[in-house]
Amino acid sequence: MVPHLVTALTGPINELEQRMLDAMPTVERWFRLEWMEHTPVFYCAAHIRNAGYKLAPVTTDLHPNAWHHLSPDMLPLAVQAAMAAIEKICPEAKNLLLVPQSGERNADVMANLLQLRRIFHLAGLNVRMGSIDAGVRQAVSLPVPGAEPVVLEPVHRTKGRVGLKHFDPCTILLNNTLASGIPGILEDLSTQYLLPPLHAGASVRLRSRHLHSYEEVGKRLAKLLGIDVWLINPLFASGGAVDFSTGQGLPELRQQVDAVLAKVRRKYKEYGIPDKPFVVVKGDLSNTALGVHPLRDAKGLDQLDWSHCGGAAPRGLHHVIVQEGLSTQERLNDAVAEPVVYMLDRYVVGGFYRLQGPGAGTVPLAFETSAGLPQPGAKAGASAPNRFYMYGVVARLAMLAAAYDLEASDPNAVSYD
């Protein structure tokens, strides 16, 4: 399937895979019923870690930006899923406005935008790209190697709607994490569909809320599968509000780090896992400058690496979370390979491996088409498609959790209490 990749096809994870395969009709039915009650996030990428003894998403990205890394064979699946999504959200749709990330326009960024445009154009929409950057005041033509240039136009607001010159979209697709805050131009768009909604933006969406939702849905899936939810759910705790530059809040964080480590240690003992546990400390908001800090004990908090912010801890109070660390057993040569699963509407439409490690950079290894389909007859651990089915289940669980957390945090939600 994926050459030279050690996909941790052995070990305790095989039991989990076997249970998921055996329960396939039950699992699929459960997802179907969940999607009746909860609207799928429009699109989503789940970054997964396979630790050999457990499997869990480490990031649930609601503005996935590597669509060009999916195998070309998977494109028809993405187009079909896009058709299904449009049918549900806005069947009368003609025009889709794609709002890309602000800033850099390198080859990767452009390739992603082209692929997104292609998917939604082939699904039957007129797609144009609009920038909400103050710097973009007139249409700019951005060159793309081997393809037609991408035209990026300034987004205008008139009569409570946003659009481009001579282009009134019914749906606005954000491929922009809105990391620097929610832009006024996108607020209160009551007559257009804005996907994902503003409260999915990086300046407001809380990791802790997502982890709570994930735990909630994870418990229910685990019960269906007859497994310990820990096998698909990393332990976590709130680390409170901390100012790393002054030390305010550090004692409480220390306690939480110790508490999570103690819980993980007990689980390792229960399952006979010889590894030394670690936790990861990170901001509750993904747009903070805090970074991600793996720690083997609370003492590590005194020697955090702040090189990514000029050597000094960022000032001010930041809410942080403490999460069980997951090593990954998957390797390509010496690089850690992290499966990334792409979803559109409620469907898995592809994926790739993100490689990280000495000199590896990011080398995408596309899942092949057939990877989307399990092979019920094959022995657990012996078949890459079955492994990918398991990844797809966990990825959809993360997407479902995201649907829950967006519902819970929706500022416009109507309460029936």
Added chain:
Amino acid sequence: MVPHLVTALTGPINELEQRMLDAMPTVERWFRLEWMEHTPVFYCAAHIRNAGYKLAPVTTDLHPNAWHHLSPDMLPLAVQAAMAAIEKICPEAKNLLLVPQSGERNADVMANLLQLRRIFHLAGLNVRMGSIDAGVRQAVSLPVPGAEPVVLEPVHRTKGRVGLKHFDPCTILLNNTLASGIPGILEDLSTQYLLPPLHAGASVRLRSRHLHSYEEVGKRLAKLLGIDVWLINPLFASGGAVDFSTGQGLPELRQQVDAVLAKVRRKYKEYGIPDKPFVVVKGDLSNTALGVHPLRDAKGLDQLDWSHCGGAAPRGLHHVIVQEGLSTQERLNDAVAEPVVYMLDRYVVGGFYRLQGPGAGTVPLAFETSAGLPQPGAKAGASAPNRFYMYGVVARLAMLAAAYDLEASDPNAVSYD
């Protein structure tokens, strides 16, 4: 794409292709809105003829039985479409009962059943196969080369529901044309989903009704495309009720044959088509023994070939239709190649070429995955994917017409008049 195949990539059909590509967002939006009002037939195969100057479906099969001929690469698309269909019809579904065609159990039949079972199993259902043949009184295990045997069990009826021993399905999928009539065991199943419904059976579904529906939706699509509907719609007329063994009704049929031929002749003149027109006379019901008779003039009615029914015309009155004949420009070596497009829910999920001609038999040539997606940049006629997009549009038009004709003929329809 498909080797050695003359796919009529040149000629006037290119203009039609170009118009469909240019109008893609309009066409897709139109289909989306139509599917909001009209329920897609569950699954469907459209047999298409590309005459070089026009393109039209010649058969719209509501019990498609060659799923094994689709390319394996297309399987994920079929599974995803099956998931979408189940979600809409019966989200709480666990069990699906597949009812195969009665009679012959050759390798082709078995391969088709296995593929259907695979698609719905991978979509998340428990699938079992049940026979409604009186001859099947206990479970029979049918050998399949290179695969696990297929177990066919007798269908039982209890308390207004049908099922197998220890298997209560929520949905019954008919892969049986019910050519010999509607079996009592399947009637009045008010608490189960029977797909397609009984009035889609070959003993009751009228070709004339389908052609009327096709003409109706064809006119609307043609208007959207700015084309003459004739370019996608074969002319037809009712030929009345005829007893070929006695000659009763023949004079009226003769008139209709002449009338349709005259209309086709005028169209040929209008478009400068040098071919000699022909019509096809066939039963209004597809399960009659009449066969299919191509005729260049009404005199041909006196020399019909009845070799397929033992040399003599079948007795009794049969309703017949007269339809404009379409030659096909597509050839593989000397065999006529007829594209067959497979659909599930409202999606095109694959297709293949059915070859007919001296010594050719039926050689399926699977469409490749990428054939599902048009290439908007390419010149008309220069790209097989764009050709297949056009086939997919006409195929979906046939499916939409089938949705209309099933609605109009539904004996249980609630009338709001």
